[in-house]
Amino acid sequence: MExxxxxxxxxxxxxxxxxxxxxxxxxxxxxxxxxxxxxxxxLFVTLEAFFLAAVxxxxxxxxxxxxxxxxxxxxxxxxxxxxxxxxxKICGVLLLSVIFALFFDQVLTALPAGQSILKWxxxxxxxxxxxxxxxxxxxxxxxxxxxxxxxxxxxxVILLSKREVK
Amino acid sequence: MNPLTDITLxxxxxxxxxxxxxxxxxxxxxxxxxxxxxxxxxxxxAANLALVAFNRFSPVAxxxxxxxxxxFIITVAAAEVAVGLALIVALYRxxxxxxxxxxxxxxx
Numbered sequence: 101m102e103x104x105x106x107x108x109x110x111x112x113x114x115x116x117x118x119x120x121x122x123x124x125x126x127x128x129x130x131x132x133x134x135x136x137x138x139x140x141x142x143l144f145v146t147l148e149a150f151f152l153a154a155v156x157x158x159x160x161x162x163x164x165x166x167x168x169x170x171x172x173x174x175x176x177x178x179x180x181x182x183x184x185x186x187x188x189k190i191c192g193v194l195l196l197s198v199i200f201a202l203f204f205d206q207v208l209t210a211l212p213a214g215q216s217i218l219k220w221x222x223x224x225x226x227x228x229x230x231x232x233x234x235x236x237x238x239x240x241x242x243x244x245x246x247x248x249x250x251x252x253x254x255x256x257v258i259l260l261s262k263r264e265v266k
Numbered sequence: 267m268n269p270l271t272d273i274t275l276x277x278x279x280x281x282x283x284x285x286x287x288x289x290x291x292x293x294x295x296x297x298x299x300x301x302x303x304x305x306x307x308x309x310x311x312a313a314n315l316a317l318v319a320f321n322r323f324s325p326v327a328x329x330x331x332x333x334x335x336x337x338f339i340i341t342v343a344a345a346e347v348a349v350g351l352a353l354i355v356a357l358y359r360x361x362x363x364x365x366x367x368x369x370x371x372x373x374x
Binding site: 147193196260 | 267270271272273274275276277278279280281283284285287288289290291292294295296298300301303304305307308311314315318319321322323325328330331333334336337338340341342343344345346347348349351352353354355356358364
C-alpha cells in the first residue's frame, strides 16, 4: 500500500515539475506548479506529516500561487516567442545532472539509515499537537523572529511597490 | 528487499534530488524571470521533502524538529515570494521586460 501511493505521487510530482520547466506559457507553468505542490502535500501525508501537508496546500497552493498568477496577469506576459532551442545549454544541464546523480548515488549507498523501510503506523498521529508543543517551548525565539521577518517583508513590499512621490 | 514494493528513506531522498535537479535545470534554461522564480520554489520544496523524510525515519519516535524546520522554511519562502515578486514588478516598471536576456546592464 505504501509503495503504490509513493509511486503514484512520485510520478505525478516529477511529471508536474517537468511540465513547469518545459511549458512556454507562464500561466500553464504556474498551474503545473500548483500540481507539483499538491503532489508534494500528498507525499507529506505518506510520511505521516498531516499538519505540514495542510500548511503546504494552504500556503503554497493557496497564497503563493495566487500571488504568482496575480503578477503574471498584472505584467501581461505573453507566451515566450519561439526561439531556437538552446542545445548547448541543454547539453550542459544534462551533463550536470549526470554528475549530480553519480554523486547522489554515492551518498545514498553510503547511508546505512537509508535502507529503513517505510511502515504506516495506521493511526492518525497527533502531529499538529506535537509541533505546537515544541514550537511554543523549544522554538519560541525563532517563532518570534519569524514574526519580525514577516513584518519586515510586509514593509519592504509596500515600499517597493509605492510609486515615487515627486 | 524489493526496491519496487519496499519504500525506503533512499526513495524519498532520490525523489528530492530529482526534484532539485529539475528546478536547477529550469533556472539555467528558462529566460522568463517569473518561470525562473517558480523553479527556485521547486528547489526549496525539494529540500522540504528531504527534511520531512528524515524526520519520519528518525530513530527517535515522536520528535518533530525536522517538521518544525520545514514549517519555518515555508514561512520564510512565503515572505521571500512576496518580496521577490515586488522586485520583479519594480524591475518591469523600470525596463518593461521580464526577459533575463535583456537585463544585462551589470554584465561585464
